[in-house]
Amino acid sequence: MTAWSDNAWPDHLAALIGNTPLLELKRFGGRQTSPCRILAKIEYLNPAGSIKDRTAWGIIRAAEADGHLRPGQTLVDLTSGNTGIGLAALAAARGYRAKFYLRASTSPEKIGLIHQYGARTILIDDAEFLQPGAVDLIIDRVRQENPEAFYTNQRGNPANPRIHFETTGPEIWRDTAGAVDILVSAVGTGGTVSGTGRYLKSQKPGLKVVVVEPAAGSVPTPDHPDVDTVEGVHKVTEVEAQHLPGNYDSGVVDAVIACETAQARLTARALARDEGLTAGPSSGAVLFAAAQLAARQENAGRTIVAIVADSGERYLSQPGVEGDRTPHPAPAPQRRSGAWSSQPIRTGPKPSYYGPLG
Numbered sequence: 001m002t003a004w005s006d007n008a009w010p011d012h013l014a015a016l017i018g019n020t021p022l023l024e025l026k027r028f029g030g031r032q033t034s035p036c037r038i039l040a041k042i043e044y045l046n047p048a049g050s051i052k053d054r055t056a057w058g059i060i061r062a063a064e065a066d067g068h069l070r071p072g073q074t075l076v077d078l079t080s081g082n083t084g085i086g087l088a089a090l091a092a093a094r095g096y097r098a099k100f101y102l103r104a105s106t107s108p109e110k111i112g113l114i115h116q117y118g119a120r121t122i123l124i125d126d127a128e129f130l131q132p133g134a135v136d137l138i139i140d141r142v143r144q145e146n147p148e149a150f151y152t153n154q155r156g157n158p159a160n161p162r163i164h165f166e167t168t169g170p171e172i173w174r175d176t177a178g179a180v181d182i183l184v185s186a187v188g189t190g191g192t193v194s195g196t197g198r199y200l201k202s203q204k205p206g207l208k209v210v211v212v213e214p215a216a217g218s219v220p221t222p223d224h225p226d227v228d229t230v231e232g233v234h235k236v237t238e239v240e241a242q243h244l245p246g247n248y249d250s251g252v253v254d255a256v257i258a259c260e261t262a263q264a265r266l267t268a269r270a271l272a273r274d275e276g277l278t279a280g281p282s283s284g285a286v287l288f289a290a291a292q293l294a295a296r297q298e299n300a301g302r303t304i305v306a307i308v309a310d311s312g313e314r315y316l317s318q319p320g321v322e323g324d325r326t327p328h329p330a331p332a333p334q335r336r337s338g339a340w341s342s343q344p345i346r347t348g349p350k351p352s353y354y355g356p357l358g
């Protein structure tokens with residue numbers, strides 16, 4: 001029986017969400033000699049294929065409970081794809097319609113999946129996202145264009161971090177029997193890191209929460225708009241607080257590690273070839289950060305849990321993946337020296353704009 005259903009068998013799609021496994025990475029980067037344990041939480045095993053299935057269910061469940069979502073209503077949001085896929089799957093299963101706004105560069109696999117569930121997509125030119133505050137302006141447009149729809153508001157809806165506080169965090173705590181010392185996550189809306197990190201710290205105040213963000217060369221600018229980026233990995237430092245998503249709780253974050261897109265893609269490939277895990281590039285970035293942490297002497301004997309948000313299958317057409325016939329070995333993190341441990345960890349800011357989880 002899952003935590004989601006009172007029945008002996010699942011009777012709705014959401015009953016299949018969560019309780020994803022942890023896998024210890026023994027071969028990744030020569031980890032078998034490491035005094036530090038890395039456990040990957042395999043979120044692509046959720047029914048619609050990513051950690052965002054939790055977010056989608058958390059938002060729909062809360063909106064149904066408080067009467068904000070009417071039968072047959074249309075769900076709408078701006079998404080980097082995975083939330084749209086999770087919402088589209090649940091909308092199909094629960095009789096809602098759905099429409100999502102995405103960057104034009106979103107992988108065709110993700111757009112195809114949203115269509116497969118019967119939802120609509122609107123693509124927005126990537127250049128529109130380049131100015132500070134652009135996301136808020138685009139969201140204003142999304143809401144204006146869809147006045148009758150239910151705006152799921154994944155960036156600010158407290159049901160997003162809450163579902164991670166209630167499920168992702170407790171699962172990690174239960175499945176490590178409290179051994180987890182460090183949580184590593186990417187940040188899109190911040191829901192994962194805020195809810196999961198907050199729960200784990202409530203159990204173990206000394207636990208460290210680390211997020212990965214794009215390094216300077218992987219952030220598009222008006223001068224260099226076509227930079228290769230990782231879906232689901234966003235800047236959290238050097239961003240004004242009002243431009244961070246409301247669901248990102250920087251107070252829960254102890255450190256930020258920067259990762260270039262190329263490093264994220266290489267690490268995802270190393271994960272596939274060393275462990276048989278087809279992780280997406282955001283998970284590559286997370287595992288890049290986890291490898292850096294594992295290389296630090298002060299982390300010897302510690303247990304790191306790294307979030308594998310989605311599968312590499314939804315990015316097979318992206319640069320550096322399609323047509324890649326490079327044989328093994330892929331570059332792997334080096335312990336104790338070299339590029340993997342050379343980047344300093346930057347301590348995250350601690351603004352107090354984020355209130356308690358509602």
Ligand SMILES: Cc1ncc(COP(=O)(O)O)c(C=O)c1O
Nearest residue numbers: 187188189190191192232282309
């Ligand atoms: C592939 C991927 N990884 C990680 C994340 C980050 O999740 P969250 O929105 O909970 O911060 C997202 C979400 O944007 C994502 O799509």
